[in-house]
Every structure is written in C-alpha cells, then in structure tokens.
Amino acid sequence: MxxxxxxxxxxxxxxxxxxxxxxxxxVFARAQRDEEDLFMMLVLSEALGVPNPASGATLELLPEMLDRMHHWHLRQGLDHSPIDGLSCC
Amino acid sequence: MDAPNSLVLAIIGVAMMLAGYFLYSKFLAKKVYKLNAEFKTPSHEFSDGVDFVPTNKYILWGHHFTSVAGAAPIVGPAVAVIWGWFPAFLWVTLGTVFLAGMHDLGAMWASVRNKGQSIGTLSGRYIGARGRNLFLVVIFLLLLMVVAAFAVVISGLLVDQPGAVIPTWGALVVALLVGQAIYRLKWNLLAVTVAGVIALYALILLGDRYPVELPESILGMSPQGFWIITLFVYAAIASVLPVWVLLQPRDYINGIQLFIGLGILYGSVMLATPTLVAPAWNDNVPADTPSIVPLLFVTIACGAISGFHGTVSSGTSSKQLARETDARFVGYFGAVGEGLLALGAIIACAAGFRTLADWEAVYDSFSSGGVGVFVQGGGAIVNNGLGIPESLSATILATMAVLFAATTMDTGVRLKRYVVQEIGQLAGFRLGTVSATLITVVIALALTFSQGGDGSGGMLIWPLFGTTNQLLAALTLSIVTIMLIRKGRPYLPVLLPAAFVMIMAGSAAVVQLGGFYRDGEWLLLAIDVVIIIAAVWVMVESIIAMGQAFKEKKEPEDDELLTEDQKFPLDTT
Structure with a gap:
C-alpha cells in the first residue's frame, strides 16, 4: 500500500x-549556448587578435572545444575557421 | 417563462463540449486529419532534449491549456453578455466544438506533418513568400493590441478592487522566492508548490483586509494612468530578467492557479445554482452597443476560436507530441478547457446579480462590460456557493484575472521585443535588448494612452484585438484547407468555418472603421486600415493558393507514403 x-x-x-x-x-538551452560561445571566444582570443594572458591554459582546452567550433564560427558570422592551422570546414 | 437556472446552462454547455470532444473530434481525427498512431512524430524524429521532446499527453495538455488560456476568455464573454447570455453561450459552445477544437487540432496536425514547423513557416510554404510577411504583420498587431488591452484591464481591476493590489504585487515576490527555492536551494517541487499556493492565498486574505486605494491624483496622473505606467515598467523589467528568476516560477504558479480558479468557479455554480437574471436576448441594449453581427464574433475570440492558439499548437506543442493521435486530446481538449473558462465567465456575468435591474445598471454602456463585471458577478456566486465573504471572493477572482492578464502582458512584451529586433535587422539596425524593449514599451504605451490619459477607453481596443486574432485563425485554417485539398481529403469542415471567421472578422473591421472615424480615434483607425488590408490580402492569397491546389495532381495519401523508417512501432514508448 x-x-x-x-x-x-x-x-x-x-x-x-x-x-x-x-x-x-x-530559453535555457539558448542561454547556455550563449555562455559557451563567450567561453569559446576566450579560448580562441589569441587567434582573434586579442591578447590573452592565460593563453597557455586555454590552448590546452582547444582540443576539447574543436567539436563545437564549426557551429560556433558559423553562428558568429564567420564562414571559415578563424584559426589558420585548424580547419573544420 | 421563469429565468433558467445557470446550473442547467452549465450542464448543457459542458455536455455539448464533451460531445464535441468524443464525437466530432473523433470524426476529424479519422476522416479529415487521419491521425496515425504509427507515424513517427517530430518529437521522436528530431529528438534533441530541447525543443523536440516526446511528452506525456496529460502533461502536454496541461502546458498547452495553460499557455492558451489567460484573461482573454474571461474578458471577451464578460463584454459580449451585453447582447444577452444566449448568443454568447451559443457562440462559445458551438465555436469551441466546430471551430476552436478543429482549428487547434488542425494547426497541430499541419505542423506535425511538416517537421514541427510553425504556422509562420507553413504560411511561407503553402501560400508563398508574401504569406510569411503577412503573418509577421498580423502577429505584430496582435502583440501590440494584447499588451495595450491587458494593461487597461489590469489597471481597471486594481482601481475597482483595491483588495487585489497587495496579492497582485505580492505574487511577484512569491514567484521570486519559488524560483530561488527551486534553483538555488533545490527544494522539493511539490512542497514548494503547496507553500507557494498557500502564500498566494494568504496574500489575498491580507490584501482583502488592507485594500490599497490610490489618491485621486498621483504624480499628476489618475490612479488608472499610474497603474498603467507601473505595469509597463514592470513588464519591461520582467521581460529582460533571466526567465528562471521570475517568469518561469510565475507561469508555473499561475498554471496551478488556473485549475484552482476553474474549480472554485464551477464548484460555486454547482452549489449556489444561481438564476440567470440577464435576458437571454437583450432587446434593451444601451444606445452605444454595436450590432451583434458581426461584433459578437470578434468580441469573443478566445473561448470560441482564436488564432493565437495556432501559434502555440504549431510552435511548441507539436514538437512535443509523442503520438500523432495524442493531438486529439492535447489540441481539441485544450480548446474545450478554454471553452469551459469562457462558459464560466458567461455564467458569472449573467447570473451573479440579484435582479434584472441590477444587471442593467451594470451593463449601462458597451464599454462598461469587462472583467470587472466578471469579478463582481463571480464574487457573488462564490459567496453564495462556498460561503466566502463577498469582498474576499471578489478579491480572489480579481487577483486570478490580474495574474492571468499580467502573464500574457509580459510574455507579450518579451515576444514583441524579438519582433522589433527582427524588424530592426531587416532595416539594417542592430537593436540591443534594452533599446528594443524601450521601443516596444513606448509604442504600446502610445496606443494605450491614445484614448485618453486614464486609458478609460481602453476597451475600444478589445474588438480590434479580437478581429486580428480571428484573422490569424482564418490564415491558419486556409493553410490547413490547402493541405487537405492537396491530399484530396474532405476539406469543408475546415473551409466553411474559415470562410465564416474571415467574413465576420472582415466585416467587423469595416464596421469598427466607421466608429473610429466618428470618434476621431486616428491611431486605432490607422491600425484598423492595416487590418483590413491584411484581411483582403489573406483572402486573395488563400483563394489563389486553393485554386492551385485544386488544379494540381493530388498527393498520395500519407499512409501510402509512410516508409518503414518513418514508422514508430505502437509498442514502443
């Protein structure tokens, strides 16, 4: 019972x-994506021309982020990957 | 003949709507929309855990119903009872059975069979690129009017029922606390729900004990004007806050409150069995009342048929439907739920008075009907039925109506902000959240105050809002008709109601044009002209598209096209 x-x-x-x-x-999924996009920008800041004092640490994260990179740069209005050596499309 | 008892009316109305659900929706599901339980719905096909999530049909119904039902099915009937309760009753019951249910179910079906796309996208696909622009125009107007109309409704209630002031604003604090309890403290949702509802009713008791009446002139404005400004400031802030902080818990509590409110209303009618003192047909309407045809059919939009439901049906609900056959319960029965709310409002406004003279004193002008009457009449019935003191009953109903309207209002501001940003993008501007919200609020405020500093003529917007809403419904129904013609299925159950709604909305727009011209309401006149153009446009575009659909070779039936891949076996869940 x-x-x-x-x-x-x-x-x-x-x-x-x-x-x-x-x-x-x-709405939540979108907010999460926006935050991840910001993080992605921090990780890639050197490649985008923004000096990044923590580039040593963020560089290590790069392999983890590669999967999401293609969708990210398309969302940001970049047709091609912003990093020369790393092409995803 | 003695005046009939409202319980009889309630029973007949409920029986009609249930018969509609059990018989007519079955016919629609089998012969017209041909719902197939084996069809793999978009929720399974594109399952992503975000938009496309297979959902239990009862929970989905709860969502669908609480998203479509708000203050509109209360306000419309409360105004329309001025022509007598019988026409309003007929339009609500027959409308729910033959129009609203069919429309909501049809929009859901159309979307499910098109990858869960929304009516906006479908109008682009079935009517052409112009159809898509047309849809944007109609949505823009609809949001503009709903925000303005509800600001007037709420401020009127806060002035008429000063007891509702504390619970109205206190409910925001409750919602804020519920949000914190759930996301930060991770408390049990059931416990939080119970505590939230108790807190809300405690606030109602408190507000009833300590009514807040504003002075004649506050900051140089009338009390109503002051509340309107305050509401827009609130709506602007609420629409830019993260949703978990306020909007989500508040929507949730309101959803629960909707069921409690319906229970209180119908429970009281059953216990009090009040007599319908209002005339069945009112031969003695006040001089400023417009003709019943076509105005009745736009005054009651939500509760009989409402285009807004189509955007919910095709926008969110269709993406969560676990089985296509669930659409009958979620879509059609969702409309029945709203019809019940409208029927309750009719009874409250027709039976909540002691004598015919009392009733006529309240309905002394076309603009005096409205949610205030619902609160007054409904309060008397709840008082009789449940023995709750009259002023407390009125406070309960007023708080309920205010919360519904406020939810719609700030959601409206939020959605409108997106539309403004989209328009800005088309024009080459990039508008931030704050500037887009400001533009939205300023436009809506201009419309609200265009009829006087206290928004007293605010109900002028109401029939125009209904007209736009019906226009949207006609657009949705045209798309469904085109789909049916292309498949060679019976289309008259959709086409005839579509034509009826189109004609009523169109002629109502023309009738109102004369009124606005006489009264010198230029802003409303301009909006009305846009609506008429849009109406003609909808009609022409859909007739062209239907003609083409007739000429084209018929598409094969869905069942023949269904590949093994698109099937979703019946025994899986």
Missing part, C-alpha cells in the same frame, strides 16, 4: 517537474 502511495507521489512529482521545466527548455 505504502509502496503504491510512494510511486503515485513520485509520479506526481515527476509530472509537476515536467510542467515546471518544459515551457522554458528552449
């Missing part, structure tokens, strides 16, 4: 959570 009650309770909680989260999923 109590187990049934618990499962009903869990179902209700799950439903409510979906009801809370779903309408704004897209």
């Amino acid at each position: 109590s187990r049934e009650l618990m499962s009903l309770f869990n179902q209700l909680s799950r439903g409510l959570r979906e009801f809370y989260v779903a309408p704004y999923r897209r």
Whole structure:
C-alpha cells in the first residue's frame, strides 16, 4: 500500500517537474549556448587578435572545444575557421 | 417563462463540449486529419532534449491549456453578455466544438506533418513568400493590441478592487522566492508548490483586509494612468530578467492557479445554482452597443476560436507530441478547457446579480462590460456557493484575472521585443535588448494612452484585438484547407468555418472603421486600415493558393507514403 502511495507521489512529482521545466527548455538551452560561445571566444582570443594572458591554459582546452567550433564560427558570422592551422570546414 | 437556472446552462454547455470532444473530434481525427498512431512524430524524429521532446499527453495538455488560456476568455464573454447570455453561450459552445477544437487540432496536425514547423513557416510554404510577411504583420498587431488591452484591464481591476493590489504585487515576490527555492536551494517541487499556493492565498486574505486605494491624483496622473505606467515598467523589467528568476516560477504558479480558479468557479455554480437574471436576448441594449453581427464574433475570440492558439499548437506543442493521435486530446481538449473558462465567465456575468435591474445598471454602456463585471458577478456566486465573504471572493477572482492578464502582458512584451529586433535587422539596425524593449514599451504605451490619459477607453481596443486574432485563425485554417485539398481529403469542415471567421472578422473591421472615424480615434483607425488590408490580402492569397491546389495532381495519401523508417512501432514508448 505504502509502496503504491510512494510511486503515485513520485509520479506526481515527476509530472509537476515536467510542467515546471518544459515551457522554458528552449530559453535555457539558448542561454547556455550563449555562455559557451563567450567561453569559446576566450579560448580562441589569441587567434582573434586579442591578447590573452592565460593563453597557455586555454590552448590546452582547444582540443576539447574543436567539436563545437564549426557551429560556433558559423553562428558568429564567420564562414571559415578563424584559426589558420585548424580547419573544420 | 421563469429565468433558467445557470446550473442547467452549465450542464448543457459542458455536455455539448464533451460531445464535441468524443464525437466530432473523433470524426476529424479519422476522416479529415487521419491521425496515425504509427507515424513517427517530430518529437521522436528530431529528438534533441530541447525543443523536440516526446511528452506525456496529460502533461502536454496541461502546458498547452495553460499557455492558451489567460484573461482573454474571461474578458471577451464578460463584454459580449451585453447582447444577452444566449448568443454568447451559443457562440462559445458551438465555436469551441466546430471551430476552436478543429482549428487547434488542425494547426497541430499541419505542423506535425511538416517537421514541427510553425504556422509562420507553413504560411511561407503553402501560400508563398508574401504569406510569411503577412503573418509577421498580423502577429505584430496582435502583440501590440494584447499588451495595450491587458494593461487597461489590469489597471481597471486594481482601481475597482483595491483588495487585489497587495496579492497582485505580492505574487511577484512569491514567484521570486519559488524560483530561488527551486534553483538555488533545490527544494522539493511539490512542497514548494503547496507553500507557494498557500502564500498566494494568504496574500489575498491580507490584501482583502488592507485594500490599497490610490489618491485621486498621483504624480499628476489618475490612479488608472499610474497603474498603467507601473505595469509597463514592470513588464519591461520582467521581460529582460533571466526567465528562471521570475517568469518561469510565475507561469508555473499561475498554471496551478488556473485549475484552482476553474474549480472554485464551477464548484460555486454547482452549489449556489444561481438564476440567470440577464435576458437571454437583450432587446434593451444601451444606445452605444454595436450590432451583434458581426461584433459578437470578434468580441469573443478566445473561448470560441482564436488564432493565437495556432501559434502555440504549431510552435511548441507539436514538437512535443509523442503520438500523432495524442493531438486529439492535447489540441481539441485544450480548446474545450478554454471553452469551459469562457462558459464560466458567461455564467458569472449573467447570473451573479440579484435582479434584472441590477444587471442593467451594470451593463449601462458597451464599454462598461469587462472583467470587472466578471469579478463582481463571480464574487457573488462564490459567496453564495462556498460561503466566502463577498469582498474576499471578489478579491480572489480579481487577483486570478490580474495574474492571468499580467502573464500574457509580459510574455507579450518579451515576444514583441524579438519582433522589433527582427524588424530592426531587416532595416539594417542592430537593436540591443534594452533599446528594443524601450521601443516596444513606448509604442504600446502610445496606443494605450491614445484614448485618453486614464486609458478609460481602453476597451475600444478589445474588438480590434479580437478581429486580428480571428484573422490569424482564418490564415491558419486556409493553410490547413490547402493541405487537405492537396491530399484530396474532405476539406469543408475546415473551409466553411474559415470562410465564416474571415467574413465576420472582415466585416467587423469595416464596421469598427466607421466608429473610429466618428470618434476621431486616428491611431486605432490607422491600425484598423492595416487590418483590413491584411484581411483582403489573406483572402486573395488563400483563394489563389486553393485554386492551385485544386488544379494540381493530388498527393498520395500519407499512409501510402509512410516508409518503414518513418514508422514508430505502437509498442514502443
């Protein structure tokens, strides 16, 4: 009995959570993307001509970011990769 | 004949809408839209965890219903009861069954069969590039008017029901706290929900005890003017805040509140069984009341048929539909939910008074109807039914209506900001969030105050808003008709309502033109002219596109085209 009650309770909680989260999923995804874009710009700042005192550290991150780079530079209005040696398209 | 009892009316109305759901929507699903449970919906095909997410149909219905239902299905009927309760009742029930349900379901189907694209994109595809521009024009006007009309509705309520002032603004604090509790403190949502609703009702009690009445003149403005300015400042700030801070928790609490409010309203009608004191047909309408045809059909838009629903159906709901057959419940029954709200509003405004003379004293002019009457009449019914003191009942309903309208208003400002930015981009400007919001608010304020410093003539906008809304519905229905003609399916269940709505909206726009000219409402006149041009445009474009669709070779039926790849086996979830 109590187990049934618990499962009903869990179902209700799950439903409510979906009801809370779903309408704004897209807004959140966009906000996250904007933040990641900013981060990407920091990582690539040397290549974009902005001096970056932490370039040693960001350079290490570059391989991690490559997957997302193509979509990123397209979103920023650059038809080609901003880094000469790294072409993704 | 004795005046009929409102309980009888409620039962007949609910029975009609349920019959519509069980019978007519079944016919539509089988013969017209031919919904197929095996069809792989966009939510599965493009599943991305963001826009395209297969969702349980009951939860999706909850979303869909709370996104489409707001203050509009209350305001419209509350104005339209001036012609008597019977025409309003007929339009709401028959409209819900044969128009709104069909329209919402049709828009959802059209989108699901087109990769979840929105009606805006579909109008480009089925009517041509001009169709897409047309859609932008109509949406721009719709958002402009909804923001202005609701600012007037809310400020009027805050002046009439000073008890609602504390809960209205306090609800924002509750929403802020709910947002913090969920995202920062990660509390259990169910507990937070219960606490949030209790806090809201505690605020209502508090507000009822300590009504806030503004002085005659505040900062050189009338109280109503002051509230309008305050509301726009609020809406501007709310629309640029991160959504999790305010908009998301507030939408959520309002969604819950919608169900509680419907329960209170129908529960009271069942217990109080008030008599319909208003006349069935009002032969004795005030002198300034326009002719019932075509104005009734644009005064009640939401609750009978509303083009705005099509943008929700095709914009978000269609991307979350787990099975195509779920569209019948989500789309059609979503419209039924809104019809129920409109029916409740009719009963509140027709039965919430003691005598016919009382009722006539309230409806003494076309502009006196509106949400204030709903609060007054509904408050009396809740008082009788549940025994809650009359002023407290009125405060509850007023708070409910204000919260709905405010939600629509700041969402409207937010959406309009995007439209302004898009227009700016077309014109070669890059507008930031703040400047675009400022432009949006200034345009809407200009419209709100164009009818006087206190926004007293604000309800003038209402029928024009309804007209635009119906125009959008007609555009959506034309697209659905074109799709059906191309497939060689029965199209009359869609085309006939589309033609009806188009004719009513078009002639209402022309009738209003004369009124605005007489009253010297030049801004509204200009908007009306744009609407008429858009209406003619919609009609011409869709007739051309339909003619072409007739001539073209028929597309094969969907089921024949369905490849194994597009199938989604019935036993998977």
